């Protein structure tokens with residue numbers, strides 16, 4: 001199978017939620033040297049986009065979507081070591097979680113993976129995190145950056161509630177807070193009082209790296 005066919009077949013496997021086939025194809029892609037980022041961006045993600053559309057138009061229901069999510073997660077686990085590699089130096093610390101009431105984690109895990117690859121020490125807090133839990137994790141791990149993910153219209157306001165909690169605890173300025181997730185917009189992110197918004201994982205990395213550089217420059221000139 002050539003590279004293009006392999007990526008298209010992998011996307012189809014995600015759409016169909018064929019977990020074992022997804023794992024086998026990902027192993028095959030790795031064995032023939034297809035770039036891991038390409039496998040994600042041109043295989044897994046386009047597959048999940050189709051699933052989203054089928055879900056939106058009531059052609060797919062939760063059981064089908066869950067199988068697709070499992071297929072995607074299985075492949076991502078195989079690709080992670082190739083993307084993260086052997087990180088020797090740490091540029092900054094990030095705590096990243098999905099907000100309260102929300103159990104979507106694929107995109108958030110992708111953000112975590114690319115941040116790790118960019119030499120961040122990442123504490124992945126999982127899903128359904130209260131503002132208190134996110135705040136405690138940030139304090140405990142001495143985070144530079146707090147990442148908040150929300151995939152539902154009804155959970156998006158919990159981004160703002162989390163920011164408010166940091167303010168209430170009097171430590172808002174200690175952290176840079178970035179948010180994202182399919183329904184989140186740059187305008188909404190600003191209204192919530194976050195410092196930034198990332199439309200996708202590479203953008204999240206670019207913004208976080210920039211913040212770390214600014215922090216270093218400020219420390220050097222102080």
Ligand code: B12
Pocket residue numbers: 045048051052053055056062065066069096101102103104105106107108110111147148149150151152153154178179180181182183197198199200201202204
């Ligand atoms: C997979 C999925 C599920 C799976 C989740 C499995 C899992 N482990 O995550 C399951 C089946 C469990 C599920 C459940 C539900 N889902 Co759902 N789900 C999806 C689906 C199809 C794909 C999401 C996904 O993984 N995309 C792939 C990843 C790679 O993309 P992403 O998440 O957007 O992430 C990228 C960016 O957004 C960004 N990003 C994400 N997080 C962060 C964080 C930071 C800090 C930054 C900077 C960037 C960032 O970077 C990521 C990588 O590039 C979407 C459809 C869609 N179009 O989004 C619906 C969708 C999000 N779900 C939806 C709904 C309604 C539900 C349910 C309420 C359904 C129900 N009736 O029960 C439940 C909610 C359960 C809950 N309490 O959370 C709706 C939400 C509508 C809305 N606006 O509110 C959507 C949009 C589908 C639709 N069109 O109707 N779902």
